[in-house]
Amino acid sequence: MTAPSPSLASFIAGLPKAELHVHQVGSASPRIVAQLAERHPGVVPADPEALAAYFQFDDFAHFISIYLSVVKLVETAEDVRLLTYEIGREMAGQQIRYAELTITPYLSVNERLPAEAFLEAIEDARTGVERDFGVRLRWIFDIPADFGVPAAEMTASIALDHHVPGLVGLGIGGSEQGFPRSMFVEQFDRARAYGLHSVPHAGETTGPATIWDAIQNLGAERIEHGITAVQDPDLMRYLAENEITLDVCPTSNVALKVVDDLAQHPLPALVAAGVPVSINTDDPPMFGTDLNTEYAVAADLLGLDEAGVARLARAAVDAAFVDEVYRTELRGEIDAYVAGRQGA
Numbered sequence: 001m002t003a004p005s006p007s008l009a010s011f012i013a014g015l016p017k018a019e020l021h022v023h024q025v026g027s028a029s030p031r032i033v034a035q036l037a038e039r040h041p042g043v044v045p046a047d048p049e050a051l052a053a054y055f056q057f058d059d060f061a062h063f064i065s066i067y068l069s070v071v072k073l074v075e076t077a078e079d080v081r082l083l084t085y086e087i088g089r090e091m092a093g094q095q096i097r098y099a100e101l102t103i104t105p106y107l108s109v110n111e112r113l114p115a116e117a118f119l120e121a122i123e124d125a126r127t128g129v130e131r132d133f134g135v136r137l138r139w140i141f142d143i144p145a146d147f148g149v150p151a152a153e154m155t156a157s158i159a160l161d162h163h164v165p166g167l168v169g170l171g172i173g174g175s176e177q178g179f180p181r182s183m184f185v186e187q188f189d190r191a192r193a194y195g196l197h198s199v200p201h202a203g204e205t206t207g208p209a210t211i212w213d214a215i216q217n218l219g220a221e222r223i224e225h226g227i228t229a230v231q232d233p234d235l236m237r238y239l240a241e242n243e244i245t246l247d248v249c250p251t252s253n254v255a256l257k258v259v260d261d262l263a264q265h266p267l268p269a270l271v272a273a274g275v276p277v278s279i280n281t282d283d284p285p286m287f288g289t290d291l292n293t294e295y296a297v298a299a300d301l302l303g304l305d306e307a308g309v310a311r312l313a314r315a316a317v318d319a320a321f322v323d324e325v326y327r328t329e330l331r332g333e334i335d336a337y338v339a340g341r342q343g344a
């Protein structure tokens with residue numbers, strides 16, 4: 001990619017942003033990993049250079065195995081609290097005002113860390129992050145598809161049988177091949193009846209059929225990734241007409257080799273077809289990126305100036321699962337920033 005001009009880079013750095021597609025454990029920065037690795041030595045390299053090498057992925061399956069090894073660093077309620085609180089600190093540094101963090105309770109909750117203690121830890125972090133960093137966090141609980149229906153049942157029960165402040169949606173992560181979205185229709189039916197939004201991963205590692213599956217069987221309101229929609233003009237038209245946003249993560253797609261290189265990324269074709277998109281990081285330290293970098297990548301791919309980049313930030317706010325009062329407030333922050341820069 002061509003590096004953004006210094007003035008566009010500084011515009012992006014200061015722009016108030018919302019992030020819609022970012023995973024909790026995948027957000028553990030080298031600093032957080034080092035802290036957790038001190039508590040749980042021998043699982044993941046603590047040294048930043050060794051960690052960067054550890055985060056070089058052969059393919060999607062390799063990525064999932066590394067992801068699951070990092071999950072092992074998050075064992076106690078205090079680990080969960082620390083990780084989540086520190087993610088908020090790093091988001092604040094990127095001028096992220098609002099984030100929907102994807103959390104996989106199935107991977108963390110067990111006999112030693114019961115659901116109640118896990119939920120208490122994320123709630124403690126959530127309130128702390130808002131108080132100390134001014135970042136509003138909301139949760140999407142995702143079903144790790146590879147673990148099948150038992151994982152879906154446990155995820156649904158943690159989400160629906162407890163009062164979970166900040167929980168806005170149910171998702172699906174992990175593999176798509178061999179795990180049709182419709183496998184989880186019962187859990188999504190229950191979650192939607194409860195009032196949760198439907199926001200599964202689809203069309204990252206498989207084709208448009210999985211995206212249709214997510215829409216038709218799970219009532220998907222946004223799609224995580226969804227980039228293979230580019231292969232299906234009818235689907236792109238459907239996404240555009242029904243305002244179903246794709247929460248796209250360009251660098252992730254290259255790091256996991258689902259796209260050959262950034263120049264081949266389908267983002268421009270999706271945007272040209274009128275598909276609504278938001279720009280996100282997925283698992284920022286694992287892919288050596290952050291949200292400002294992803295905005296610069298998108299600006300380069302789409303040929304955007306400051307006004308275009310501000311439109312990307314507004315698109316994320318438009319697609320966020322927030323009430324209209326708060327949406328207006330977030331839009332107002334973006335507008336005020338843009339106006340202030342013009343006046344400068």
Ligand SMILES: O=c1[nH]cnc2c1ncn2[C@@H]1O[C@H](CO)[C@@H](O)[C@H]1O
Pocket residue numbers: 023026064067102103104107142143144145146173174175201204252282283
């Ligand atoms: O890009 C991604 N695609 C799918 N799953 C992902 C991605 N990034 C992180 N996870 C996470 O991988 C775990 C595996 O089941 C889940 O926790 C999911 O949230």
